[in-house]
Amino acid sequence: MGSQTVKIVLSVIVLGGAVAWLVADTLAEPEVLTYFHGADVVLAKADEMRGQRIRMGGHVVKGSILQKPGTLEYQFQVKPVAAMVKHPDFIDSSVPVRYEGIVPDTFKDDAEVIVTGVLGSDNLFKGSELIAKCPSKYEAAEKNEGTY
Amino acid sequence: MPEFGFADFGYLAMLTAMVVACYTAAAAIVGYHRRDTRLAISAQNGVYVVFGCLSIASLALIYLFVTDDYSVKYVHHYSDRSMPLFYKATAFWGGQDGSLLFWVWVMSVWSAVAVYVNKDKNRAILPYTIVAMMAVTLFFTILMILNANPFETYLGGAPSDGRGLNPLLQNPYMVTHPPSLYLGYIGWTIPFCFAIGALAHGHLDYGWVDAMRRWCLAAWVFLTIGLVLGGLWAYEELGWGGYWAWDPVENAAFIPWLTGTAFIHSIQVQERRQSFKMWNVILIILTFVLTLVGTMMTRSGIVQSVHAFAQSDIGNTFLVFIAITVVVSTGLVIWRAKELAPENRLESVLSREFVFLLNNWILVMMAFFVLFGTLFPSVYRFFYGQEVNVGASFFNLWMRPLGLILLFLTGVGPLLPWRKSTSSSLFKQFVMPTTMAALAAPIMWGLGLQEPWALTTFCLCVLVTTTIIQEFWRGSRARMRNSQESFGEALLNLMGRAKRRYGGYIIHFGLVLTFVAFAGNAYKIEDEQQLQPGERARVGNYEVRFDRLESGDDGQKSSITAHVTVFKAGTDEVLGTLAPAKWSYRVPEEQVTTEVDKRLSLRDDLYLVLGGYDPRxxxxxxxxxxxxxxxxxxxGTAVMLIGWAVAVWPARSRQQVRAPQRFGWAWAGAGSTALLMLGVLSCILAVIG
Structure with a gap:
């Protein structure tokens, strides 16, 4: 009985250790984990953020959306969401974002957006994914998105 | 003072169900220990009464929806006057509170049927089974009463109109997908309750498993249909071009599907070899706990998802119940460890039971990784306060190799005999499949299928398909020789004699087809183009020409449609026209939905999304x-459903059994027919778009 318990415990430790190591290894792969930061954090810690793939959250600055005619290239400014600010010094600043692709229907002035991408050395955020929520419908959308 | 309305009536029915559930559990315990038959029967009747009460509560809620009673908060939130009657009634499970009621109602239906069918056959283990059923029922009713009462009314006057149901949810998939998932989820609860009953009673041979085998298959098929309907919905409605995104809510249903599938395989080892007893009990407990975790994840807002529910406070109540379940079940398993010892040990690694063991490990590992990836962001946020996202690449990294091993085992398992195999029989079994796979590899490479994952998948698909054909061929050939039957007769009789076995093979073939679809993902092509009227764009073997924009309005919504002509690439051969659109609903809130249009073929789908338009x-x-x-x-799913129907089809030779069992057969037959029709219908719907 004793030796069997030892065997079981040992194999659990070995197997568990192997699986834990594999999982940790996978999590370290690029593009597996993407951290989320508010636009204020991106502004405050720009040096740290540069070159890292992150999800940036904020509001679209009113009137900042520009589209290159005849293309799907967009440029706009993202400012921090007042309610989630961690670095109050940056509440009035914004991050310029460049995005190429189809924008969601809810992408408009003041919309809450999450842009996935990389902050470049020129402090321009190059987005590759864009999610947007319309500010006025925020609550209703949340409540209505019922079932699965 | 508001008068006593239907909402109060429903609430009262819910309260009554709670009280009766308490009594039923108590009667079952006391009746068991005092060996009091009257109390035991009273407990059985209690289960039926709980079912009655919850049915009344559910009907009351549906009535409130249908009669537009907006004084009830839940009705106000999830319906409006303009909705068709059908969607009003099904808005019942449109939100959290109602879906909990739906959950517990289905639970009561399943419980009542299970008790009715097993009341004579498995009388000994029934008392604590009933206790477990009532405990689950009690938990959900208490949860509704404390945190999520669907009958809650507004204190002031009733609003004149409801907020309506999200238009994305107003389609047939959304009507069938949640109930199918719930039937599956809750289906796993019944075997769990029987396991608890068997553990408490100490009667742990194949009896309880045999009683539950059919239930497990029913739960499995509902969960499968639910998962696939969810995928169809995503593909049709969400417009991102795929059917599976490793979204937490999808994962929540997929995880118990994995452990449940493992259970269906491992109980066969207990049946044949009287081993794996402990493992089977653990597996069904795990499956039940995972359905609870899944329900909690999707209903409490602890994970972020496209299904984003409002944050709610049911998470803690759930955690407490999950903790109690784990502690009690683990305690019971440890207490019964002696009775759960295997009667036979593994004799050889070249045996079917060993392949089943591997299959179980792989499935449980898959479940573990999906669970880990799903919960990681919540755990990380809890400890570090930092939002983080686990990308689809995490899941794909793990699921691809594990899935391929699983596919391989699907082929190998049926070729190995129970206990151990001889080298000559091994050669006879494996020579054909491996040759076919080895021949297929260079041919597919030559045809240009050089992506390593896809190529491996296709080769394994060939291997597994060959083993399945070989099994059918050898079986029917033996019959043709022995009983002078034609090939068709022999095939039918063969399947009729061993429905479970050959039904299982057909399900495996369905799995092979789904893997073909998964491998196809390696060759996805995606492009985004800004097009002027008359301009053309090429994608893969297709070329599309944007012809014109059209706007319309049908009162409920305004629409913008892009008319597009599809050509064979590089030619002027017209393949058809497509009309992707955007619809702007005015009710309940201004909301835009993207209406995909696709050109379907076996080879590939051309999938067009109208991303945006410039009216100027x-x-x-x-x-x-x-x-x-x-x-x-x-x-592949349709094939799996056919295989499933073959596997559970009632046996002709066993018709002279007692009444309760005949009821069980009738029920199984009716249920499977209805299901099969539903499944085939969905598939047809999907194919004709």
Whole structure:
């Protein structure tokens, strides 16, 4: 009985250790984990953020959306969401974002957006994914998105 | 003072169900220990009464929806006057509170049927089974009463109209997908309750498993249909071009599917070899706990998802119940460790039971990784206060190799005999499949299928398909020789004699087809183009020409449609026209939905999304996707359903059994027919778009 318990415990430790190591290894792969930061954090810690793939959250600055005619290239400014600010010094600043692709229907002035991408050395955020929520419908959308 | 309305009536029915559930559990315990038959029967009747009460509560809620009673908060939130009657009634499970009621109602239906069918056959283990059922029922009713009462009314006057149901949810998939998932989820609860009953009673041979085998198959098929319907919905309605995104809510249903599938395989080892007893009990407990975790994840807002529910406070109540379940079940398993010892040990690694063991490990590992990836962001946020996202690449990294091993085992398992095999029989069994796979590899390479994952998948698909054909061929050939039957007769009789076995093979073939679809993902093509009227764009083997924009309005919504002509690439051969659109609903809130249009074929789907339009220049932004082999997923599912129906089809030779069992057969037959029709219908719907 004793030796069997030892065997079981040992194999659990070995197997568990192997699986834990594999999982940790996978999590370290690029593009597996993407951290989320508010636009204020991106502004405050720009040096740290540069070159890292992150999800940036904020509001679209009113009137900042520009589209290159005849293309799907967009440029706009993202400012921090007042309610989630961690670095109050940056509440009035914004991050310029460049995005190429189809924008969601809810992408408009003041919309809450999450842009996935990389902050470049020129402090321009190059987005590759864009999610947007319309500010006025925020609550209703949340409540209505019922079932699965 | 508001008068006593239907809402109060429903609430009262819910309260009554709670009180009766308490009594039923108590009667079952006391009746068991005092050996009091009257109390035991009273407990059985209690289960039926709980079912009655919850049915009344559910009907009351549906009545409130149908009669537009907006004084009830839940009705106000999830319906409005303009909705068709059908969607009003099904808005019942449109939100959290109602879906909990739906959950517990289905639980009561399943419990009542299970008790009715097993009341004579498995009388000994029934008392604590009933206790477990009532405990689950009690938990959900208490949860509703404390945190999520669907009958809650507004204190002031009733609003004149409801807020309506999200238009994305107003389609047939959303009507069938949640109930199917719930039937599956809750289906796993019944075997769990029987396991608890068997553990408490100490009667742990094959009896309880045999009683539950059919239930497990029913739960499995509902969960499968639910998962696939969810995928169809995503593919049709969400417009991102795929059917599976490793979204937490999808994962929540997929995880118990994995452990449940493992259970269906491992109980066969207990049946044949009287081993794996402990493992089977653990597996069904795990499956039940995972359905609870899944329900908690999707209903409490602890994970972020496209299904984003409002944050609610049911999470803690759930955690307490999950903790109690784990502690009690683990305690019971440890207490019964002696009775759960295997009667036979593994004799050889070249045996079917060993392959089943591997299959179980792989499935449980898959479940573990999906669970880990799903919960990681919540755990990380809890400890570090930092939001983090686990990308689809995490899941794909793990699921691809594990899935391929699983596919391989699907082929190997049926070729190995129970206990151990001889080398000559091994050669006889494996020579054909491996040759076919080895021949297929260079041919597919030559045809240009050089993506390593896809190539491996296709080769394994060939291997597994060959083993299945070989099994059918050898079986029917033996019959043709022995009983002078034609091939068709022999095939039918063969399947009729061993429905479970050959039904299982057909299910495996369905799985092979779904893997073909998964492998197709390696050849996806995606492009985004800004097009002026008359301009053309090429994607894969297709070329599309944007012809014109059209706007319309049907009162409920306004629409913008892009008319597109599809050509064979590089030619002027017209393949058809497509009309992707955007619809702007006015009710309940202004909301835009993207209406995908697709050109379907077995080879690939051309999938067009209208991304945006510029009314001034009349230009459009089109998303062009080519999704190879997607339709094999729906076809594979249909094949699985057919295989399932073969496996559970009632045996002709066993018709002279007692009444309760005949009821069980009738029920199984009716249920499977209805299901099969539903499944085939969905697949047809999907194919004709």
């Amino acid at each position: 220049t009349e230009s459009v932004a089109l998303q062009l996707k080519v999704n190879p082999l997607v339709n094999f997923l729906w076809i």
